[in-house]
Amino acid sequence: MAFKHLFKAVLNWTSKKEVSSLKIYSKNHQVKIEGKPILEVSAAKAFKGDPELYNPEDLLLSSLVSCHMMSYLYICSQNGIEVLEYLDNAEATLEVNPDGSGRFVEVKLFPKVKISNSDQIELALNLHFKANQLCFIANSCNFPVLHEASCEVL
Numbered sequence: 001m002a003f004k005h006l007f008k009a010v011l012n013w014t015s016k017k018e019v020s021s022l023k024i025y026s027k028n029h030q031v032k033i034e035g036k037p038i039l040e041v042s043a044a045k046a047f048k049g050d051p052e053l054y055n056p057e058d059l060l061l062s063s064l065v066s067c068h069m070m071s072y073l074y075i076c077s078q079n080g081i082e083v084l085e086y087l088d089n090a091e092a093t094l095e096v097n098p099d100g101s102g103r104f105v106e107v108k109l110f111p112k113v114k115i116s117n118s119d120q121i122e123l124a125l126n127l128h129f130k131a132n133q134l135c136f137i138a139n140s141c142n143f144p145v146l147h148e149a150s151c152e153v154l
Helices: 056-078 119-136
Strands: 010-012 029-032 039-041 083-090 091-096 102-109 111-115 145-147 150-153
Touching: 039 056, 056 083, 056 091, 056 111, 056 119, 056 145, 091 150, 111 119, 119 145, 119 150
Parallel strands: 102 145, 111 150
Antiparallel strands: 010 029, 029 039, 083 111, 091 102
16 A cells, blocks of 8 residues: 655745836745745746756756665665765756747766675666666656766775
8 A cells, every 4th residue: 555645835926026027027936845944946047047046947856866865875775785975966958849848858867876895886886776766756757867877985
């Protein structure tokens, strides 16, 4: 039987008087999640947002890279692999159509993992596939989440 968990977020946006045209609205807004600091969010700079703030594309990529790492650490612990360091420089490709619609077409994760046992390098690399299968966020996406992992002993 599947367990269900409910997540809630409150979005708050107010029109800014300094915006001179009704055709251009401020993209800045707040997202509140109970018990957590408020997220100040905007559109990406390419879409006339505030480049100083997080944007939905940043947050989606952050969710994927974080979820993959947590799934990976979980599966490594089940396989007796001691992970000492984990670094990922992830990339997401967004395709925008002439009508203004768009979608992510792929995400690439580049996890660089450092472990304690050289005999486990091959297993540690292969566990990225299993981590991807477990990742809640990757399982919710309609685009490929690819991995180019590396592993070394520290």
